[in-house]
Every structure is written in structure tokens, then in C-alpha cells.
Amino acid sequence: MADKKQQTRQSIGRPRSEAAKTAIINATIDLLNEYEYATLSIEAIAAHAGVGKATIYRWWGNKALLILDAFLISTKEQIELLEKENIYESFRQQLQNLAAVFNTPIGRTVTAIIAESGADSELAKTFHESYLYPRREEAKKVLKHGISVGELSPSIDLDVALDLLYGPIYLRVLIFKTELDEVFINDLVDHVMKGIRTV
Template structure:
């Protein structure tokens, strides 16, 4: 039985050279034209070195993205939830653009046709970051910044869904103003009503005022 790639035997300088070469080649030519041979040539290593550590180009790109998406793995917590969410979404936008040459968009597209790659993408990149995102929102709930019964799965879809929708349909990523509006609308839907507003609605309902 053949053995899989052995991450423990990696040389760190070679690993970084391979990841840098992978990103450069994706940005230059797109994920579709990326090959292990091209990565090896650009990084100055043998392709057997790459195959010793990664089973495919998709696995290399997955590790590249895992290393690049630093904020999403530990969401900021400044106390300003809206600002923290804008920071998170801005990082995602940077990773997804330019759409035609982003390593992330290429990997996502390939994962649609490759169940094994899709599994690795979810397990190693997506699911840990969803868990971290929800932990950040739970802290916001504890601080009274979000409704205690806010559905965090819906919050995730409302915030990140528009980015992937715009990516898939080539609509362009939100500019800062659009991003501010997106975050504001989502938080408005998930924020507990102000006590004064609750009292006013109760008064109107009791007096029959519309």
C-alpha cells in the first residue's frame, strides 16, 4: 500500500516557496492553467517534492487559502460588531478577487466537480471558519448586540451569501458603500428592538393608533 503525503517531512522554506509560486501562477494565468510542473519550476523544487507533501494542485491551493484567510479563523472582536463584520467581509472580497484569477474562485469551481476536494474544502477551510464566526456572534448576543434568538445560520447566509452570489454571476464585488449597507441591513434584522421602540409600539397597539 502506498503512503500518502507526509507533511511532517516538509522543509519550511520550500513550503513557502511552493505556496508563493502557486499564488503567483494563479494570479497570472488562472487556476485552470495551474499545473504541478509549473509550480515546481517557479518554486525551484522538483515536482516529486510537491507530490510528497500534497496529493494534487487543489490541495496546494487549499493550504494557500488556509494560510491567507487569517482573519476569518480568528474574527476581530473590537466591541464594534458592524466594523468587525466589515473587516471580515473585506478580507473575503480580497481573497475572491479578481474573480478570473483568484485561487479561491478556481478552487471553488473545481470542488463543484470533485467530491473529495469539496470535502477537504469544507472540513479544513470552511467549517472551522463558520464555527469561529458563530462564536463571534454568540459573544455579540451575550453583549446584547444581537437578539438572543437570532438564527446564526441565517446570519451567515445573509452576510456571506451576497458575496458568493455576486462572484458566481460576475456582478462584481460590493464597494465599501454597498458593504456598509449590507452589514447595516443584516444587523438591523438581527438586532433586538430598542426598549423605547418596544414601548411605543405597545402604546400604539393599546390605543389603536396606527
């Protein structure tokens, strides 16, 4: 079932230091509060984590992959689609959480490097597989549930519906950099629901 460290770890030598890994991830997140991606140096992360540069390069191929990993770890349990009593509430909660995540330095940075990267890059693929796809699947389950209970029209395109919900959040937070208040979120969900609800 759980294909974790099933493999017989028989490799000789000193094992990887989890303390170092944690320190590196924390230093990365810390320093992103002060520096933007371009001016954040691996050297600074190593110094701040009390770690040798080589230790970072041993486990992460480059700065972008390290930041992505830090992002994935730090947001692992942060965003979850809580099953609310109804679809409206589910998405309201989810959109609020999403906005919070991408209002964070590391969230903004990860989005920026993903936006800049090519579609076929390891970075984009990892982000898609480890973050985007799982969350979208979860969200789709909510929509499917809505359809099954007759709340939503069975003819809607799930992906389009979700793009309509999430797109404006990315746009406002990352591009327009405006605050997201309750009213906006409500309006947003209202508008989308109006288009996909059963009459």
C-alpha cells in the same frame, strides 16, 4: 496541549526540505496570477520553484490539494475577526476582508474547485474543516456575544444569519464580479441587522 511534532521523529534518511515546500507554495501562488486552474501545470510549478515534479507529488496528492494548501497557508493570518466595539463594525470589517481574499486569484480558484467538487470529496472536507468551520465558529461567537449583551434577538438562527451576511459577498465577487464598495457592505449589514436585531 499542542500536538505538533510531538512524535519522536526517528525516521532515518534525509529530512523534508522546508525550503522546497515554501518554494512550491510560493510558485503556486505566483503562477495563479498568470494562469487559471485548468492551464496551470504541476510541471510549471516545479520548474518555477526549481524543484523536481516528484517532490510535489511526494507531499500533495494532486493539483487541487496543493492549491488548497497554498490558499490555507497564505490566508492563515490574513482573515481574523477583530473584536470591534460593536457587532456592526465587526462584521463590516470581516466582510471587507473576505471580499479581498476571494478577489485574489488563489481565492477565486479555490472557491471554483470547491464548488465543482462533490460534497464527500477529500477536498471539500478539508476546506470545510480547515477554513469554513473555524471561521463560522468565530463569527457565531460574535453573534452569541451580541445575544448575551441583548443586542440581538435570542431567537435568530445563527447559520441563516451568517449565510445572509456572507452569501452576497460570494455572489458578487465570484459570479457577478462587481466591485464591492463601502455602501454595499453597509447596506448589506444594515439589512441583515434589521432582521436579527432586538426591537
